[in-house]
Amino acid sequence: MxxxxxxxxxxxxxxxxGGSLPSDITDIVFKRIIILCLLSAGMTLLGSTICVGSILTKGVFLNVGGYKALEAGKDVLTILVSLGLAWIVHRRKFHPRTLIALGLGFGAYVALHHSVGECLSLVYDEFTPIAFFSFVQGWVVFFPAIVPIRSRTAYFMILLAAAMPPLSRGVTQSLGYVELPEDSLAILTIIMSFSAIMGLAVSHVVYKLGRSVKAAREMGxxxxxxxxxxxxxxxxxxxxxxxxxxxxxxxxxxxxxxxxxxxxxxxxxxxxxxxxxxxxxxxxxxxxxxxxxxxxxxxxxxxxxxxxLDGIDMETLIKRFGPIEPSRVTYYMIQACHSLNEAHKRQLIHRDIKPANLFVCSYGEDSDFVKVLDFGLVKQDKAESEADMKLTVDGAVAGTPAYMYPEAFSGKSPVDNRSDIYSLGCVAYWLLTGQLVFTAETRMAMLMAHATDKPAPPSKRSEMVIPEDLDNVILACLAKKPGDRPQSANELAGRLRRIVFGQPWDQERAQAWWKLHRPG
Missing domain, CATH: 3.30.200.20 (Phosphorylase Kinase; domain 1)
Incomplete structure (x- = not known):
């Protein structure tokens, strides 16, 4: 061998x-940006609606004045910017780096929006305490956790957002619209400086966590x-x-x-x-x-x-679409036999043939192409059987009970290529009926059923017409004694090919099915 x-x-x-994050984490960042944009638009619209409703109910609609006009214009602009950015990010109109840069810019824009609103409160509502603090400080700390990118753009946007409150108040005072309390600008600048430092720290920590995830996912x-x-x-x-x-x-x-x-x-x-x-x-x-x-x-x-692989495993196939017709089952089993026959010639026994390990896919120009997966329980030859069993965690039985060959439990016969034939018969049974060969409440009961119980013919448990020859082949695969089963995968494939169907399953029918029901 x-x-x-x-x-x-x-x-x-x-x-x-280039400092990129894993694609799934980047997708999460995009989703967060979209949610923040929609929340910003929704909250701004709600606030504007409440304001207009208050004006109408108080009968002062004609007394809107400069404040209401500025506030309305600011709100309309914010709603348009928020919805526009959400659409751009959702549609992935630009490169991911550009989209993230736009998200960072949106963070600075939101800081500007709130800073202008706070200045208008100082001018028209004379809410003096707001001169000493700003709601933007929470945003400066929170937003870097949403868009965890380490770049000059990110640092600049964090610092710019933190500078918005003192700058806007300074401009408002210099233009003569308001007289700020003494030392208020200095106190606000100190507060926003600490917020900026915290925002930069949050950005660094969250970014490093993302990079750690990326590093942990490097496999060669x-x-x-x-x-x-x-x-x-x-x-x-x-x-x-x-x-x-x-x-x-x-x-x-x-x-x-x-x-x-x-x-x-x-x-x-x-x-x-x-x-x-x-x-x-x-x-x-x-x-x-x-x-x-x-x-x-x-x-x-x-x-x-x-x-x-582009397709679906046989377990999911049956759960999603129900039992399949006998000619298609035969079509699948012949392909599986091709893989197993080569493995058996090399003295390799799969030992875990089950629907989840048989994958049906589009493969080049072929549809309904079967791939055998997961040789994780493979056994090479009799001389290695004892060493092989030691590779199973103590107390575990190798294989899946619902598709387990009787010799795994009884120990009366060695595990060999005919064991895979038994499991393949269980798979064919599942494909035809959508049911297991035996049902049991415990693992041990299932193993006992495979070792001692006689299976019912698939035709007795299916509403489809199953040819007697296919019934006989599957029951032969499910024989308790390995000597009563087909002695090789090649022999099994030959017996399956000799079964006559009124309308055989072929590539034309397979491609038509995949065109209509393409999984995923």
């Missing part, structure tokens, strides 16, 4: 690219962008390469899984992942997921990089 010659290597630190030459989901042990992320335009999927062990584990168990888990990537990388079948790279992250977490 050929061996994979990769070595596990430590992932180096990826250089920063790949950066994690978005969590795509995962199973009980691993999680899969959408990733981008620093140099290549090709997107990829990165699989790693869930942090919460490692949190409660001993160092020895973590090492076992990493060894299982190493075995998975080495086993999968050795396979050439187009129906086996391609592996691009693998290694250890800086925190010691094992990861590997695989092709990003």
């Amino acid at each position: 050929s061996q994979v010659t990769h070595f596990i290597r430590k992932a180096g630190v990826t250089p920063s690219t 030459s790949y950066t994690l962008e978005k969590n795509l989901g995962g199973g009980g042990m691993g999680e899969v992320w959408l990733a981008s390469h620093r140099l290549l335009a090709r997107p990829a999927a990165v699989k790693l062990i869930k942090p919460e899984v490692l949190a409660g584990m001993q160092p020895g168990d973590i090492e076992k888990m990493n060894q299982r992942f190493e075995r998975e990537v080495q086993a999968t990388a050795a396979l050439c079948s187009p129906h086996t997921v391609d592996i691009y790279d693998y290694g250890l992250a800086q925190d010691g977490t094992f990861y590997y990089v695989m092709e990003l």
Whole structure:
């Protein structure tokens, strides 16, 4: 058997690219800017409505004067600016850096809006206490946490926003509209200076947190962008390469899984992942997921990089669309057999064949193309079986109970390629009926059912017409004794090909289905 010659290597630190944040964090910043814009427009409109309502109810509409005209003009401008920026950010009309710069500018504009309003209160309402403080000081501290960017523009906008209250009051006094109390400008300047210092500190801390998240997501030459989901042990992320335009999927062990584990168990888990990537990388079948790279992250977490597939796993497929017709099930199973047959020839046993590990996708010009995933429980040969079982965390049984072969529980027969045949029969049963072969309330009860209970034919649990030959093939796969099952994936594929359907599933029908029901 050929061996994979990769070595596990430590992932180096990826250089920063212009101080950017991860795309998902940038998206959150954009959403916050939009929300702030809408809130600003809404609150300004509400305040204007209350003001106009008060004027009308008091019968002084004709007595609006300069204050009301200035206030109305200021409010209308703020509403237009807020809604306009929200639309621009939502539509992503410019480069992300430009959009963030606009968001920073909006922060300074809001400070100006409030500063002008406070000056108008001094002039027309003679609210003298406001000469010593400004509501803008809270905004100067709060806003940098919303747009956590470290740049000259960000620092300038924070300082500009902090300078708005004393500057606007100074201009108002110099023009002769108001006489400010003694020392009020000095006190306000000191207050706003402290607010600016706090705003700069908040901006720095929040930005470093974002950069820490980015650094933590560096996996070799790949950066994690978005969590795509995962199973009980691993999680899969959408990733981008620093140099290549090709997107990829990165699989790693869930942090919460490692949190409660001993160092020895973590090492076992990493060894299982190493075995998975080495086993999968050795396979050439187009129906086996391609592996691009693998290694250890800086925190010691094992990861590997695989092709990003455009489609849906079979478990989700059935949950979303219901059981599928027999000819399509046969079409899927033949493709899965292609992957497993090569693996079995290399003495690689998957041991966790289940709907979630069989992915249906668009692949080049082909639709309904099956990819076999997750060789994480792979076993190589009998000589390695004892060592392999030690890679499972103490007390755990490798595999998924609902699709578990009887020999995993009984121990009467060795686990071999016919074990995968059994699990594949369980998958076909699920695709045809939308139901598990057996139902049980506990894991142990499920294992016992697979070891001892006789399954009902799929045709008895489905409203579709299932050919007797397909019934017989699936029941043969579900035989308790490995010797009564198809002896190879190639033999199973041959038996499936000989089943005659009135309207076989083919590429034309597959492409029509995907055009109508394209997942996601």
